[in-house]
Amino acid sequence: MINTEKVYKKIIGIGGVIIIGLLLSIFITLFLNSLPTIKKFGFKFLINKTWDPVFENFGALPFIIGTILTSIISLIISVPFSLSLSLFIGEYYRDTFISKVFETFIEIIAVIPSVIFGLWGLFYLAPIIRSLQLKFSLPPTGVSIFTASLILSIMIIPYATSIGKEVIKLVPIDLKEAAFSFGATRYEVVKKIIFPYARSGIFAGFLLSFGRAIGETMAVTMVIGNSNFLTFNILKSGNTIASIIANEFTEAVETLHLTSLIELGLILFLITFIINFFAHFFVIKRKIIEI
């Protein structure tokens, strides 16, 4: 007779180990394949702002900055929208017809292929940005870091919203009713009961959408302008790590060019890893304990 309990436990254990092993092996593969670049440039790779495949001088700084700028700006833009949408669906109009309609539409945003966002951004959003650039007497290109951030912010709203609304729905009804019975207003209940209770979940939603923004490739590459110069002016064109890898990987023939692109992948991997790590251990955990 097979002990189902034991088998079940084993299967789950193996599944977990495989995933961790996979993560580790991705890291090891990236690291081993980028060794030639690491040996050649060392730490300078991170602060060098030139990217020259012909004379084999590679630096990651413009792409790191571009990635961080686009994802942070898009997160900042998306937070008010996803937060209010979560409240709307999860609390104010909970389980009504109108919130079902909202939910469906938001889910549709999540399944639209990113290339469609890119096209829409290129043909609709870029002309609007162009008029903005003209006001600041910048080159009227339309494509810029800001254009990419706007597209990204729309793309990541569904992720934060769908997690946010679920955790808001999970807030115990007796807690809320107790607050109401003390004469609290709707706003006070949201502020004093729902937010503290659901904070860690809402935050996890933002993290997920931030991760999505960091890694998004297709839509970004279509509207960011792909210039490999270091810039902090968000109305100028820039580039991100994911986008330069997607752009140059297929035709990278020289060893050093290829390994530099792989090291960029390694850096992207580490950035997401570090952000998630810190978020888990310092923000999410602590806030739960506070409650």
Place this chain on the structure above:
Amino acid sequence: MIKKFLLSISIIWLIFTNLYAETEMTGAGATFPFPLYSKMFDEYYKTYGVKVNYQSIGSGGGIRQLKSKTVDFAGSDAFLTDEQLKEFDDEILHIPTCLGAVVITYNLDIQDLKFTPEIIADIFLGKITKWNDEKIIKVNQDKNLPNMSITVVRRSDGSGTTFVFTDYLSKVSNQWREKVGRGTSVNWPIGLGGKGNEGVSGLVRQIPGAIGYVELTYALQNNLPVGIIQNRSGKFIKPTIESITLASNVKLPEDMRISITDTENKDGYPISSFTYILVYKNLKKSNEKMTYEKAKGVADLLWWMTHQGQKYTKPLSYAPLGIQAVENAEKMLKKLHFDGKILLK
């Protein structure tokens, strides 16, 4: 029950993969000739019943796959340098299949704008920034050039198109050669990047006063305005299928590893280039699965592509090979062998 099901599935799978492995040739590489190759391979399948599977993953990827022996042939827009050839464990042949060209396209309400090599280099170096620059006016006396900023658009993805274009600029401008150089991706001094021909032309169409470069096939199929370029002999040449084939009417080396940009031919369009299929001279070296029959099939296919297959070039806006290029291809194809056994008579 489940076991039986899995077993039968795996047997069916094995049968199918083995069937395909024997009749199918595989290649990978350049995206530029892909529309032509898929037409050619489709016709070849209809006529001879031989399937060719070509994956347009880019020249770099094709070369890598040929080196790691996972394909029968590779497609490449650029020929391999001596250094790159040394990385292979056996001799590689460059069989030309057709010609392509890179054209200048722009967003101005003016047709047939003329460019000298110096103007093109200066624009892409960022030295000419206005359309009514003296140098541009000088060769376009009859046109009314606006006082408008030039926005440079170039490819963001590594591509053979960029290689041909920067190869041309390196030949006509010393400063370009020293500062930027040639390659599938380069460190552009200025400009925006668009992904693919459609990305570049999309940006050019949207930004007034923009200038960019795309493949001729793409420009013709989409009716983009194209620049007329002064060649080495001083003639202004419009990019057409004929002027591109003419560009290859120069003395060609036997291994066909030649860049024909900035051609010496006086009627040739100066930014033209060959595209190649790369194969091992000893086809046995291609991969472990290579048999004599299959090697013969590859040789036959390449012969057909450089001869009968050429008639599919023009309808798809590619330029056919010139007589001398075909002769050189024939000489090379007759050297193809399978461990010493010559494949074509």
